[in-house]
């Protein structure tokens with residue numbers, strides 16, 4: 001275990017390396033919050049957090065919005081405990097809200113192959129939202145194997161497996177405050 005150099009100085013395994021410190025995430029979220037507030041003012045959008053990975057990002061993002069929003073969650077899984085998408089996406093918890101005629105913002109923690117976003121786009125469009133936008137904290141453009149359009153991106157990152165701030169290492173480490181890559 002080693003102690004990293006960031007504001008909170010958290011203890012992480014030796015093979016974890018800092019990629020995005022907590023303070024950088026915080027200031028990017030302020031910018032995203034302003035942009036989304038401006039684009040959705042008066043529309044009362046429903047933000048749909050994709051579990052599990054997005055729960056911390058969603059919680060921090062909505063506190064950077066100064067507009068009325070609803071929140072719902074959908075749980076899908078394609079990775080299990082591994083580091084490559086299985087390509088088989090399962091719905092583990094369906095949507096509760098009725099999104100027919102609503103402005104919808106899907107909140108992802110990371111876009112990797114793009115298969116999850118492609119699946120969500122097709123699945124949610126069938127419920128006839130008036131608009132369907134996607135926000136992701138992280139995107140790995142070099143790993144995208146399908147073409148996806150993401151409306152708001154926090155950070156573009158290289159092809160590295162990342163953990164922390166909601167993202168897991170075999171279901172653990174989601175509680176780290178910064179984002180690390182594993183080597």
Ligand SMILES: O=P(O)(O)OC[C@H]1O[C@H](OP(=O)(O)OP(=O)(O)O)[C@H](O)[C@@H]1O
Nearest residue numbers: 052053077078079111112113114115116
């Ligand atoms: O672009 P893709 O290759 O589809 O990968 C992105 C998806 O992978 C992760 O979910 P995961 O299945 O690991 O579940 P989790 O959110 O519970 O960790 C992440 O939260 C995205 O939903």
Ligand SMILES: Nc1nc2[nH]cnc2c(=O)[nH]1
Nearest residue numbers: 112160161162163167168
């Ligand atoms: N934790 C984690 N989950 C992912 N799902 C797709 N890519 C990643 C990644 O880099 N880290």
